[in-house]
Amino acid sequence: MEPQKFERGTSLSIFVSDRREDFTALIFAFIIAFGVMLTSS
Amino acid sequence: MIYTIKSPALLIIGILMLVWGGLNNSGSIDGMQSYLQKSAYGDHMKVKEKFDAEYRVAKELAASEGSPAPDMKMKASKFDQVKAEQAKLSNVFGAVFVLIGLFTLVWKPTNGSLDYFVSVVPGVAYILLIAFIVRWGLDPIFANWGKAVKDAGILTWDFAHILNLNYVVLGIVIGMIIVNIFKIPAWAANGIRTARFFLKSGVILLGTLYSAAELAQLGGLSVILIGIFVLGSVGIVLFMGKRMGIPNSMTAVLSAGMGVCGVSATVASSPVVQAKAEEIAYTIGTILIWGVGCMFLFPTVGHMLNMGPVQFGAWAGTGILNSAQVAGAALAFDPHNIETLKVAEIFNITRVLFLPIIVLWLAAWYVKHEEGAEKVNLAQVVIAKFPVFVLGFIAMFALSSAGTFAPAGHYQGKYFSSSEVKEDKLLKGKETRVLDSELMRLREPDGAKALAKYLADTHVVSEGHNVTTTEVYQALGDLATNRKLMSRQQSDILKSVAKMEGFDGVAKGAIENAGKAATHDSKNIKEYRNWIAWLFAFGLIGLGMQITGKALKQAGGAPLIIGGIVGTLKAVGSLAVVLMFVKEFI
Amino acid sequence: MKSIKQLSFALITLGFMATSGASYAADAHPETPVSAPAGVKLVDAKQVQELQAKGATIVDTRKASEFGEGSIKGAISVPYDPEKSAKSADFNAAEDKFDTAKLSDKNATIVVFCNSGTCWKSYKAAVALSKAGYKNVNWYRDGVPDWKARKLPME
Numbered sequence: 001m002e003p004q005k006f007e008r009g010t011s012l013s014i015f016v017s018d019r020r021e022d023f024t025a026l027i028f029a030f031i032i033a034f035g036v037m038l039t040s041s
Numbered sequence: 042m043i044y045t046i047k048s049p050a051l052l053i054i055g056i057l058m059l060v061w062g063g064l065n066n067s068g069s070i071d072g073m074q075s076y077l078q079k080s081a082y083g084d085h086m087k088v089k090e091k092f093d094a095e096y097r098v099a100k101e102l103a104a105s106e107g108s109p110a111p112d113m114k115m116k117a118s119k120f121d122q123v124k125a126e127q128a129k130l131s132n133v134f135g136a137v138f139v140l141i142g143l144f145t146l147v148w149k150p151t152n153g154s155l156d157y158f159v160s161v162v163p164g165v166a167y168i169l170l171i172a173f174i175v176r177w178g179l180d181p182i183f184a185n186w187g188k189a190v191k192d193a194g195i196l197t198w199d200f201a202h203i204l205n206l207n208y209v210v211l212g213i214v215i216g217m218i219i220v221n222i223f224k225i226p227a228w229a230a231n232g233i234r235t236a237r238f239f240l241k242s243g244v245i246l247l248g249t250l251y252s253a254a255e256l257a258q259l260g261g262l263s264v265i266l267i268g269i270f271v272l273g274s275v276g277i278v279l280f281m282g283k284r285m286g287i288p289n290s291m292t293a294v295l296s297a298g299m300g301v302c303g304v305s306a307t308v309a310s311s312p313v314v315q316a317k318a319e320e321i322a323y324t325i326g327t328i329l330i331w332g333v334g335c336m337f338l339f340p341t342v343g344h345m346l347n348m349g350p351v352q353f354g355a356w357a358g359t360g361i362l363n364s365a366q367v368a369g370a371a372l373a374f375d376p377h378n379i380e381t382l383k384v385a386e387i388f389n390i391t392r393v394l395f396l397p398i399i400v401l402w403l404a405a406w407y408v409k410h411e412e413g414a415e416k417v418n419l420a421q422v423v424i425a426k427f428p429v430f431v432l433g434f435i436a437m438f439a440l441s442s443a444g445t446f447a448p449a450g451h452y453q454g455k456y457f458s459s460s461e462v463k464e465d466k467l468l469k470g471k472e473t474r475v476l477d478s479e480l481m482r483l484r485e486p487d488g489a490k491a492l493a494k495y496l497a498d499t500h501v502v503s504e505g506h507n508v509t510t511t512e513v514y515q516a517l518g519d520l521a522t523n524r525k526l527m528s529r530q531q532s533d534i535l536k537s538v539a540k541m542e543g544f545d546g547v548a549k550g551a552i553e554n555a556g557k558a559a560t561h562d563s564k565n566i567k568e569y570r571n572w573i574a575w576l577f578a579f580g581l582i583g584l585g586m587q588i589t590g591k592a593l594k595q596a597g598g599a600p601l602i603i604g605g606i607v608g609t610l611k612a613v614g615s616l617a618v619v620l621m622f623v624k625e626f627i
Numbered sequence: 628m629k630s631i632k633q634l635s636f637a638l639i640t641l642g643f644m645a646t647s648g649a650s651y652a653a654d655a656h657p658e659t660p661v662s663a664p665a666g667v668k669l670v671d672a673k674q675v676q677e678l679q680a681k682g683a684t685i686v687d688t689r690k691a692s693e694f695g696e697g698s699i700k701g702a703i704s705v706p707y708d709p710e711k712s713a714k715s716a717d718f719n720a721a722e723d724k725f726d727t728a729k730l731s732d733k734n735a736t737i738v739v740f741c742n743s744g745t746c747w748k749s750y751k752a753a754v755a756l757s758k759a760g761y762k763n764v765n766w767y768r769d770g771v772p773d774w775k776a777r778k779l780p781m782e
Contacts, residue, residue: 021238022312022429028238029245029433036568037446090743094772192711222632471782472695547704550692 044160045150048228051163052142054170058135065128077181078123085120127177138166164232172578175215180208208578209304213322216585225586236583237312243576244309248437249446249569263355266618267388270359271395274611275300279406281603289410291320293403295600298324299607301399302392303363310400314407318587327604332366335612340374349500350381355623358388360615397435447563455560457529466558467524472551476521479548480514501537503530513538526559657714658744663766666757670765672777675738678765683736688748698771700780705729707748714747725755733761740767
């Protein structure tokens with residue numbers, strides 16, 4: 001039951017691998033960082 | 042398999058959020074919000090009083106002229122802004138969740154990516170709702186409570202501030218309560234697993250808050266001092282953890298918490314070493330308990346040993362584990378001399394700046410010890426397992442130091458700038474006249490003697506040397522002539538001098554006003570802080586939900602022992618080094 | 628077992644909400660009384676102008692930094708600071724500091740003011756002065772916002 005349930009991630013993360021999670025987090029953070037910079041006066 | 046679970050939960054959460062947004066916009070919960078958002082409400086009262094007065098006067102004028110009362114509207118206050126922000130957030134998310142909630146109720150899910158992603162939403166909504174409650178409700182409630190208890194005299198300290206009962210800790214606690222006393226609802230299970238992702242994003246953004254320019258103020262010796270203690274603490278914890286047979290992840294995350302500083306270090310290093318949620322909680326608990334003890338012990342010892350402000354600041358900044366407690370100890374030691382607090386803060390931030398180095402070290406250490414005994418090519422393995430998000434943190438830190446987001450040299454989102462002082466914030470004639478007369482008074486023999494004595498007694502330091510009376514005269518004169526502070530150094534000098542016994546009250550007020558006028562908030566940094574706060578709140582609540590009582594028990598008492606020993610070594614060791622090597626100027 | 632945990636948690640939460648509810652039921656920003664305390668006269672802007680013309684001492688009881696930013700023209704700064712006592716008519720003056728060294732003449736006409744309705748400093752100062760034997764204490768309740776709105780001289 002357990003392995004099937006989390007085939008697309010681990011019990012701690014929805015991402016398949018740490019690396020993928022890291023990269024996505026990186027992109028997300030940079031979008032926020034530059035988004036804030038660009039939308040500020 | 043199909044991940045989406047049919048449940049009205051998402052819809053209900055969305056509706057609750059819309060209700061909160063609506064209540065805020067309609068003004069019906071102003072009473073409660075005035076208590077929760079005290080400082081914003083204070084500003085509101087000022088704006089309201091001004092408006093009431095103007096309106097009353099306008100009405101009288103109109104009545105005397107026989108014309109109808111004018112239609113005036115009050116300006117928006119900070120309180121209105123805060124309510125509007127809360128309303129916007131809860132309305133936007135509420136609307137999204139209501140829509141997706143309705144969708145899941147009528148949709149027949151089929152196996153695939155859409156099903157997977159939709160199944161994540163309810164859990165995310167669940168945590169977000171709790172995050173709203175924690176940030177907008179519990180955090181201010183505890184903050185007010187702590188202040189009230191301190192004001193009432195029941196305790197001499199603000200327990201909410203010192204025990205760090207902010208949204209970070211409260212979030213974890215709430216998560217833990219939910220998982221241990223209640224149960225994680227099935228429909229939320231998938232969404233909760235996003236917690237770590239959001240946490241990582243928050244950690245990367247953390248890099249934007251730091252600036253290497255602050256470091257430059259210190260000089261080499263302090264960096265070496267801190268470097269030794271940070272690296273030393275980390276090393277000792279790793280060594281002891283291995284010896285006592287504790288899981289590598291626990292050891293590693295504990296070493297980050299004990300070595301660098303507190304909660305953020307622990308959180309930042311946790312993904313790198315695959316720390317389990319209970320290990321993180323354990324570390325945070327150890328740090329906080331230990332830190333509170335230090336906060337009381339350090340000032341006492343400092344006074345017994347007759348330490349000067351720079352010495353004590355260096356000791357507290359190196360030896361105490363948590364920012365709030367470092368500040369608490371510095372202020373407890375010397376409530377009057379801002380120099381102690383400043384030195385402590387700088388040592389503290391230097392310590393935190395070691396974070397990327399430590400994270401890299403821990404990553405390598407963890408990989409080496411987890412991969413097994415064979416002589417693996419460390420470089421190869423490290424590259425393969427490299428924590429990419431740490432690169433992100435370092436990149437943000439570099440950009441921040443380069444001044445991309447805010448003027449380089451900013452500290453915690455605030456920076457000093459004389460040129461940016463606004464017209465209406467320049468000192469008024471009354472204030473400069475008082476400053477001039479104080480300057481004259483301090484030039485006379487009696488005044489000059491008192492000033493010199495004060496400077497000597499309180500060890501007022503600036504840029505590595507004892508401040509002279511000439512510098513004080515210069516600073517006062519410059520401020521009176523220019524109607525604003527000209528440099529950070531002069532600002533610090535005057536702030537200290539203003540606390541002198543017998544110094545004119547209005548002159549002191551003028552210096553305070555000038556200081557506030559020259560300190561600017563970086564809007565970008567404020568925004569980042571906000572984002573980081575939300576990402577952390579979200580991530581830590583989700584994290585808390587993964588900490589079960591059983592798991593905590595399994596961790597055992599060993600981490601506490603290690604924490605206690607290393608904490609003591611750090612405190613005593615740094616004391617010895619500071620006494621020997623840190624003179625009153627660096 | 629779980630239900631006992633849940634029950635005790637529910638009770639603690641209720642208790643918590645009750646105590647915090649009680650503290651926010653109490654008004655966070657109470658207004659000063661609309662009538663003057665014993666031995667003090669309530670005055671308005673016009674009367675303050677008249678008294679000032681006759682040589683009264685106009686006293687700004689706000690913080691020195693607020694005084695510096697702008698106050699009634701001709702006023703002196705005698706801050707009621709720090710103000711730690713409760714914001715109610717039965718406040719405990721011993722918790723506050725009010726240094727009356729600049730007000731040596733107890734027979735002089737004195738006008739105290741601060742920031743209107745929710746600022747208690749001038750009220751408490753008036754009470755303190757009256758109790759200390761000052762004969763001629765006037766309380767300009769509407770304070771700086773009113774003076775400013777009427778475009779009277781500021782400095």
